[in-house]
Amino acid sequence: MNSLIHARGLVKRFDGFTAVDGIDVDVRPGEAFGFLGPNGAGKSSTMRMIGCVSPPSDGVLRILGMDPRRDGPAIRARLGVCPQLDNLDPELTVRENLTTYARFFGIPRKVARARATELLDFVQLGERAGSRVDPLSGGMKRRLTIARALINEPDLVLLDEPTTGLDPQARHLVWERLFRLKQQGVTLVLTTHYMDEAEQLCDRLVVMDGGRIVAEGSPRELIAAHSTREVVELRFPTEDQGAYADELKGIGERIEVLPDRILLYVADGDDALAEVHRRSLTPVGSLARRSSLEDVFLRLTGRTLVD
């Protein structure tokens, strides 16, 4: 079996509700694979099953060719996990956070110290090695958590919403580091509800909604399959954007009315805008842009990703 992660009909049930409802996934070596979806889509439950800290309720799951139900510790020895909420040790120094964690994998102290130095340089925290974790910024803590996830030189790195809660500058720094990892051939699996994150990092992704996979492919394939090339966003000076929907009929392939704006799915944004003005409609704001995964998600689920 060539897949690092192989799932068929994977299900996770908690009393009374089904968080993951029969998904099929294959992740190949060297790939950056994403689970994209809104909160509650079942992404984190899936990640916990892959991380072998949550037994599947049903279906087949193989991680690195092994069975998580039986080989949990052996699998976890070869995974790197960056959880959604940082669980670093605030009392310890930046370096000690890495060296103590290394010991859980049975890594000798000397090797652990050498790897810690190397990884702190990699996440650009070398100068903070001796300082405590508490005063670090959110972005630094996240980078340290990523470094900690790499301490055992994992075959597979799991990142649960790696940049949620970070400011834009900190996010870009994290993305850049993850991109470097990807270039080094490290297999990354991440969840996100940011489409730009998925577009930046993922070779392939699945869109999840309500515990199911609703689409699968590369970001480009998904956009090509489920959206038009361009999108025009219009805002009208009214409480009810829908009132203008009729007058826009026929422009482009599809129209989507949101509470605060109208989206026109079109082949050419400038042509479409010209047509809007020719019909003497005067939106207070207008924007022509490329289609994104956000549009794919809206198309597939009828909802926006981040609410």
Add this chain to the structure above:
Amino acid sequence: MTAATYVFEYHLVNYRRTWRATVLSSVVLPLLTMLGFGLGVGAFVTGDVQGFSYLEWMVPGLIATTAVQTAVGEATWPVMSGFAWVKSYFAQAAAPLRAGDILGGHLAFMLFRVLLSVASFLLVALLFGAIRSPGAVAVLPIAALLGFATAAPAAAYTASVTSDMFLAVLFRFVVLPMSLFSGVFFPIESLPGALRWIAHVLPLWHGVDLCRTAVLGLDPGPGAVWHVLYLLLWGVAGWFLAVWRYRRRLVF
């Protein structure tokens, strides 16, 4: 087993950063207790208790309560933190450790803390001349056993509650009454019969009696064996409960 020693090692590294805060409770508190109860209250106790001065009689009881206070203290807030605040248990569960390793390593550290507190208490008592029998060193293994008998069930309890309010409840309604009714400050024979069963059922009195036998150099007799077995029962039962609760919290 090896995996649990890694966890123990982790707690020791952490303790290297935080030990200063525990010196107060390990040295200053025994000193104050000794002064307050041994000398202060002791001055009102005319005559002896079971043939010993009140201070001499009471010190082994205080050693046993110290062991329990330390054990339960370490098995409550720090355990809550592992699950809810720092979430260090979840970080450990993501590594190749199992619930039993995570608990075992932490429990080893709790007993290490118990031994430190009891050893420093022993030193303070020695300076006060409240200890004469060399058999007193036996309180170290006794304290470890008593620590196991109380820390394991306390960790199981902490792993089962969702708010630290319940930890204060444990101290107020279990640990405090247990300290009062377990023969630490007065012989349990002075308790009304209806309350004496509390002493017999809860672990502390068994530890107090063992400590007293060791420190005062009394003949242990067959009762000591029962005390040891009963404390082991508390510890082992607590261990299995705690592993079960830890697994429920970490793997779901």
